[in-house]
Amino acid sequence: MSLVIWAEGRLVGAGEAALSAVDHGITVGDGVFETCTVFDGQVFALTRHLERLRRSATGLGLEAPDEQRVREGVDAVLAEAVRLDGPFDGRLRITVTAGIGPLGSMRVPGAQSVVVAAQDSMMMPESRSARSPWPRNERSPIAGLKTTSYAENVVALADAKAKGGDESILPNTVGELCEGTGSNIFVERGGELLTPALSTGCLAGITRALVLEWGAEAGLPVREAQEGELPFSVLDEVTTGGVHLALTSSGRNVQPITRLDGVDVAPGEITLAVREVFEKNCRERLDP
Structure with a gap:
């Protein structure tokens, strides 16, 4: 079309x-x-x-x-x-x-x-992501707003593309895990699926919110992380298999990350369960 x-x-x-x-x-x-x-x-x-x-x-x-x-x-x-x-x-x-x-x-x-x-358009089932060398400023006057001032995201995404990725994962200025350039991030660790709190400067994603709501409704261990619970260094645990990642957005739904910084990684079981719940509900509940 x-x-x-x-x-x-x-x-x-x-x-x-x-x-x-x-x-x-x-x-x-x-x-x-x-x-x-x-x-x-x-x-x-x-x-x-x-x-x-x-x-x-x-x-x-x-x-x-x-x-x-x-x-x-x-x-x-x-x-x-x-x-x-x-x-x-x-x-x-x-x-x-x-x-x-x-x-x-x-x-x-x-x-x-x-x-x-x-x-x-078609949604890709998986993501190949890369860590960003630049942070998100959680104290910016436009932190958490979806504005057309997108130059920072364009530059960060271009950096990820140059590294073979399709999304760039950003920390904030105090070293917390924040978000992607056009997505929220979830971390599967210790039997739970966690997403950074809005206080980190990340966008209040629509898909993010529905994952939290529908995941809890389905009895899955999904929640917003507490302050300091998800440092950016948690990404170091992904390549060892102790942590799994997923991105959420309107262009991705729930998308497991299967490659980080050029290293293949596996999706998590809770991530896949949440994705299944989301894919079912989003077709049945058009305006939740």
Whole structure:
């Protein structure tokens, strides 16, 4: 399926101009976004994604996005995508920027731009990850927000790609395990599956939250780690087989890491059980 794009109230082609050259999302990366999974032509967990979009916007100091306008774009994109190719599995991205503004960092209030795009895609069943040489700043004013200021992630992911990986795993500035560039991380150790606390600076991932909720519902030992419980050095135990890793995100669902820093590693039993629960529930509970 070709990329389907809706921008500012109309469907546009991939090569067609859609936003102003001085939109703040372009000039200074002043905006927020959500990437959602699409199952059979329908968006998964849209309500949760729209709630986080609002939290990211207000955390960035932007006005809360117009939800009706965003939903209009989502409906238009999905309808066009299904018309072209029928129901599909893939991803949908919602982007809200501060709109047209000056070339500097000052904003013009009330000038938001909204773009929605969808495309079919396949999730990879496993990840080959690499440790990042750069930390996530848990004290940053945008820590935990899903913003379009993504340059740090782009650089870190390029570093992982150069090492043969598809994701980069980051510490924070005090040496705690934090997250991937576009994913949350889970650590299977000592009969439990743990994920770093939000205080480490990681994103409050939608998939992360559902893994915690659905895992507990299924009676699996899944929880958020306590402060200091997951240092970045825990990754040293992965290659010896004492620890197993998984990534979660809307583009990955629950994805075991089977290669770390060029070394093959095995997925954990709890990780695989959680993945099975998630794959079942996400098809049956479209908007949990």
